Amino acid sequence: MNRRDFLKRSLMATAVGGLLLSGAASSLSEARGAEPDKEKKMKILVLTGSPREHGNSNTLADHFIKGAQEAGHDVFRFDAAQKSVHPCIACNSCGMDGPCVFDDDDFSLVREHIVPADLVAFVTPMYYFGISAQLKAVIDRFYAINGSIHTPKQAVLLMTYANNSRRDESPMLTHYEVLLDYLGWTDAGRIVAPGVWTEGSIRNTPFPEKAHRLGKGLRLQGERSL
Template identity: 35%
Template sequence: MKIVVISGSPHRSGTSAVLVDALIRGVLESGHQVTRFDAAFHRIQPCQACHACQQNGGVCVQRDDMDALHQSLLEAGAVVLASPIYYNDICGQLKTVIDRFYAKEQELKTPKRAALLLAFGDDSSDAVKGVLYNFRAMLGFFGWTLADTDIVAAYGCNSAEDVRKTDFPQDAYEVGRRMGMA
């Protein structure tokens, strides 16, 4: 199976990266392919809501790094989104990528598995209630499936070292192993 992991974090070695690295290890150990897309390090323009993509076969007028990601998304059997939480929401880099799914939304409405990795400093997972609501709504729109066990919400983690001192990396690893199973 091909699995796409989209991380929004602007930190290559931050809290989200610890979770992503663990998940990818689980996917690879299951013998499956993974494509990692670190949105903060790619050139992705915000959706202009011009709707041109809906008129010209799903081709966005903006020529940027979403072209390659769209192809990977279409080929994937599973999609994992990862983000640090800022002010009770996903980071802007990840939101920009999600908004650009619009160009291929009809083609993305195919059965896929999904997972969500979140890292944040708040002491309670209550800080991500809105994120979880929006994520589940998006998955419903696309027809993707999510098991509650495929969500890792690493609360109380202000640094990568904080994450490493918890069971959250092992949880992410297990999500990766399960994602690789058909």
């Protein structure tokens, strides 16, 4: 083989090898690119407290869930007002991390989904300057799974109320903040919608779209939105 043929074959081999390496790198890049998408997928538990199926806070929940699902997240919704949840009776039988004496109601669904959840959404109207009784009953039952939910999670609050008073909002916001501080969870966003009293009145406000954007923009802790 003369020098010219040797150089020609060497160059061809180098080019083919480069293409193979490029293809392998591309495949690896694609494989790596698929992994973060899977890792970014969140498990979300939405807890609602309104007994009105088409109430204003439930409308926020609908839009929030739609946005979260569009982003590829797994969402489980628990409508407390349409479920059976017995109030906590402070018997301490659970020892703060064990079986509850009430094992025949729907709280088992909350227990099943809250432990692995990356984010919990609290959705409620203001009832007499506080969280609705239906949602509060669910939160009180957290006592029985206390040891299992003191893990890093995110939370959001979606609340509605009839008047327009920052002072009236403060008890619910303080409750939310203290709850998260106790559990070691991180606030991922709040939507407070004032001035919505009659059923459906929130539809003519920007709050449903804000709820949608909040759901769609969720990211796991430590990740930045592009």
